Amino acid sequence: MKLTNYDIIIRPIITEKSMNQMALRQYTFLVHPDANKSMIKDAIEQIFGVKVESVKTINYQGKKKRVGFNFGKRPDYKKAIVKLTADSKGIEFFEGFGA
Secondary structure, three states, X not given: XXXXXXXXXXXXXXXXXXXXXXXXXXXXXXXXXXXXXXXXXXXXXXXXXXXEEEEEEEEEOOOEEEEOOEEEEOOOEEEEEEEEOOOOOOOHHHHOOOO
16 A cells, blocks of 8 residues: 555644654654654655654554443554754644644
8 A cells, every 4th residue: 555645644743742842843743553764754854844853653552441341442553753853944833832
């Protein structure tokens, strides 16, 4: 399956911790589970027009949940923390939030 840039980057993650990381030029995104670091880097650079220094990825297993006698599981997901280079501009999408 061929992933486009918009398939790789699902949505930004807006939390208090991710807002604090913006001061360090780090932005957090929910990404496709099959995307690797180089695919994520290329997608961020092409979508937002910035330069990426490094990408850190974290795979999360969905939690098991129960409602009455029924058991289920939340979906697994992958998170990417993208660090921009010092000479790159910020991502405007995040500028309206937090600091």
